Structure formats: C-alpha cells, structure tokens
C-alpha cells in the first residue's frame with residue numbers, strides 16, 4: 564500500500580516559507596528548490612533497507628558500519644521545467660541515479676475554469692530502461708490537479724515496471740494525491756506540504772505561484 568509522507572523537517576518548512584514568499588526572486592527560488600531536493604532525498608533514503616558491514620580503520624581496528632541497499636538502482640525522472648533544480652538536490656542523495664526527462668505542459672488555453680483536469684501536452688521524453696529491482700523517483704514540484712504526473716507515469720511505465728515508485732513534490736493538494744493513489748495505490752508520495760485548495764485556474768492556494776516561471780522566468 565502506498566504512503567503519503569510529509570517532510571516536516573524544520574529546515575524544509577523554512578525553505579518552503581521562502582519559496583511561498585512573493586518577494587523571493589528567481590535565483591533564491593531556484594536555490595530553495597535545490598535545497599529541498601536534497602532534504603527530501605535524505606528523507607527518502609531513510610526508507611531504504613540497510614545491511615551491516617565491517618571496515619578496517621587506519622588504526623588497524625575493525626569498525627562496524629552500514630551500507631544502503633540498492634541505492635545505486637535508482638532512476639529519477641524529472642518533469643520539465645520546474646523539476647530540474649529539485650533533481651539537482653536529489654542527486655546529492657542518489658549520485659548514481661540514472662536520469663530520465665519528460666517534457667510536459669498543462670495546456671492552459673483549453674482548460675475550462677474550475678475544472679479539476681488539464682489536457683497535458685507531452686513533447687520530448689527520454690526514459691532509461693526500468694528493471695524489476697529499480698526504485699523509480701518521479702519529480703514534479705507542484706501536484707495541483709494531478710493531470711501532469713498521471714500523464715508522466717503513463718509514459719514512464721512503458722519503459723518497465725520498477726520494484727517501487729516514489730513521487731516527489733513541494734506542494735500537493737489532497738485532491739491530486741487521492742487521484743494518483745486511486746490509479747496507482749502502491750506509490751509513495753513525498754511532499755513538503757499539502758495545501759487546501761485549487762483556484763479556478765488550477766493553481767494551488769495558497770501555493771507558491773507558477774513554479775516553472777518563478778524558477779526560470781515567465782514563459
């Protein structure tokens with residue numbers, strides 16, 4: 564059964580506050596996403612199995628330690644644009660991850676005001692082959708209606724079924740989380756916050772605005 568994990572580390576919540584603040588400019592905003600990616604990555608690692616090892620220190624003495632199991636069998640898929648800085652941070656926790664990209668865009672001009680769904684325009688994608696012992700991490704900072712992540716997962720799973728799937732978001736809505744888990748009940752959803760509402764235009768409220776525009780400039 565999938566789980567919903569809120570990363571409530573005070574540092575993550577402090578960074579989120581900076582991201583929400585409308586006065587935060589592009590450079591600081593992107594830096595915040597990188598830092599959150601790193602923190603969420605460390606949180607994800609807590610759920611990996613470990614095994615015991617012994618090493619010899621320079622003093623010629625044995626010391627007991629641990630290693631993280633299958634940390635090198637990780638595929639990270641980033642949804643362009645807004646996921647890029649978070650993935651840079653996640654790579655601190657998973658430096659050996661294979662990386663995939665999906666270029667997905669909500670088609671705003673066909674959106675019916677108040678509708679809880681968007682048409683998603685998926686352009687370029689490139690996904691590594693997924694094996695049965697891989698952990699798949701799909702990153703999209705904003706989980707608003709869930710339309711983008713569902714379109715992304717639909718494409719990603721054509722490249723194989725992983726042992727486990729994790730999605731990573733800064734902010735999600737309960738509506739989108741339920742929508743994702745209704746379709747894929749085994750997914751683990753990591754978020755820094757769950758916000759109460761979506762507005763008429765499908766923006767998360769209070770949210771942080773348009774994550775892609777704030778990180779890279781209006782497009």
Ligand SMILES: O=P(O)(O)OC[C@H]1O[C@H](OP(=O)(O)OP(=O)(O)O)[C@H](O)[C@@H]1O
Nearest residue numbers: 644645668669706707708709710711775
């Ligand atoms: O859950 P949903 O309702 O599908 O919304 C979430 C998506 O919306 C934004 O993408 P956008 O289309 O603005 O692209 P961008 O990242 O390039 O700005 C955001 O980066 C997510 O990918």
Ligand SMILES: O=c1cc[nH]c(=O)[nH]1
Nearest residue numbers: 707766767772773774
């Ligand atoms: O609030 C939202 C919703 C979708 N995409 C964003 O970047 N922000």
Ligand SMILES: [Mg+2]
Nearest residue numbers: 773774775776
């Ligand atoms: Mg955007």
